[in-house]
Amino acid sequence: MTDVVTLSLDDVRRLSLEVLLSNGMSEAQAAAIAKVITAAERDECYSHGVYRLIGCVRSMTLGKVVRDAIPQVIDHAPSVVRVDARYGYSCLAFELGVPLLLAKARQNGIAALIINNCFHFSALWAEVEAVSAEGLAALALTPSHSWVAPAGGKEPLFGTNPFAFSWPRPAGHSYTFDFATSEVARGEIELRRRGGETIPLGWGLDQGGEPTTDPASALAGAMVTFGGHKGSALSTMIELLAGPLIGDFMSFESKAYDEGVGAVPCHGELVIALDPERFLGSEVIVNLSRAERLFDAITGQGARLPSQRRYDARVRTVIEGVRVPSALYEDILALLPQDANREPASFHLATSAENM
């Protein structure tokens, strides 16, 4: 049983905005982040929900993030748009770069969006979904901080390096996945440590490079890639394509840049968009329908599509609102100016004790 407060999605957006604005963020930056946080709460993707406000404000306080950065969109090449985020968060930079990415992909078939000099914020699923909502397929890659050892190694080198993909579907939600190339998310291991639990063998290595079941040892040592040498190869590819190829930090460089401060990773991101209409012309409808047969064959044998849980949550939360643990809610309210003569309860619909 946990005390929870219930917030409408509009409450989430307003709360996020107020926290960010009152901590000195520009309106444009705050609006872009509030949008992603609201989408995450809507999908019950709590790791990118209001919880993120705490780290977000913290990273700003640490002095690394530029709170009012105005991203610069550069028409870099016929099929490449580059956005210099100017050391603000990634969300606004992504939003500003997308229109030119879409235009280039529609004209040329395939195009790339580079984001440089951004502090990581977004869940990549939100970004690739924004592209597939426009009828294009998209991939997105980004490094993070060196926490993961290469297969056969023992020292942290790669980030948790997410890989996301979205495919437009004629009706209903897109086919979307977004996974870390580490065996599990770093937060999973942290949760076990806090809970005094062990972790399964295969999640991490201790500082001597030996497999460990102790979460603290794994956090001090190294996480491992999913899928052995194959996941390790993918993670390397992500370091290269969203690092040197775009002139930005790899995970070990981003970690060094952080100087142990513990801010979110500063790095770049690569998004690739492919336009089925430009690839297929008049054959686009028949081919998108054909893709549906693959999804039917997956679900028809009892397997799930990757984002189904998020889409199910979406139907629910739009009507019922989202539930935020009271303790977390109080922590977030504490980020607001404490001298203001305001009513915290105005942000939420109800408080109740229920199973979370």
Added chain:
Amino acid sequence: MTDVVTLSLDDVRRLSLEVLLSNGMSEAQAAAIAKVITAAERDECYSHGVYRLIGCVRSMTLGKVVRDAIPQVIDHAPSVVRVDARYGYSCLAFELGVPLLLAKARQNGIAALIINNCFHFSALWAEVEAVSAEGLAALALTPSHSWVAPAGGKEPLFGTNPFAFSWPRPAGHSYTFDFATSEVARGEIELRRRGGETIPLGWGLDQGGEPTTDPASALAGAMVTFGGHKGSALSTMIELLAGPLIGDFMSFESKAYDEGVGAVPCHGELVIALDPERFLGSEVIVNLSRAERLFDAITGQGARLPSQRRYDARVRTVIEGVRVPSALYEDILALLPQDANREPASFHLATSAENM
């Protein structure tokens, strides 16, 4: 101890050419295939070496493959080149499409090569390496035949769907990987079955969808993806991008098209090329050097780079030639016209008995 014959790389090329030409293949098609077979033997990548000649001739005999197909290169969009392989093998189609792919990527930053209506032959590593040898990064994807169940499912749907990537390095060999998105290659399971051995749990499911250690049950049932639901998601992406996006078969459609004949998969392929020079301009050299620090950090902690075994072999075989089991060699010679007044021994340097 196995009887082996030693062939020079030129022997391999000439033998391959003669087998293909004498079985009715056009010179252009045969030369492109012989080149890939020779590269595979050079790298001791036996699965795509002279062994392939047997299946290659068999697929031609089955009447599906067009032996003298002349691929048509189409300038489809500013960043898309399409090659209609016209139901020949993939190798010549790829060779003919690459120059325009390179030109488009150099001009626009990123470009895609679509191959349609080809019979699968090539190892994707050979293709992405051909692009990185020109200084560009490349990804390549292709479906195959439905042999692999989606994670959480139990029926074969996906192909073994390889994913390949290559990154150009200023000195020495490229960083290249090419892996199946199935847990293991189908040939691995077949080898165990032939040898009367079991397979580890996690390689395949029996026809009831239960994990099995019996290779025959797994071959009759379904293989599984590597890395659980993440590998399954990647495999789905490959079906979509190298299937409906390019207007070509997914693995279950290719399997149906085969009508149980057992030819190699007929399908399409997607190659994406990214030009570091177009992305980075004058910063290209410093960034390619920076990427070397990642490779140094991988090998510096005792981990290996993916294609190192192939590159080590390459140094050896160029000088020493390659060793082919005598039984396989005889099977290949049997593909030549038996009435010809020729000397089989002319193809090889030496016969010896040694450990293979």
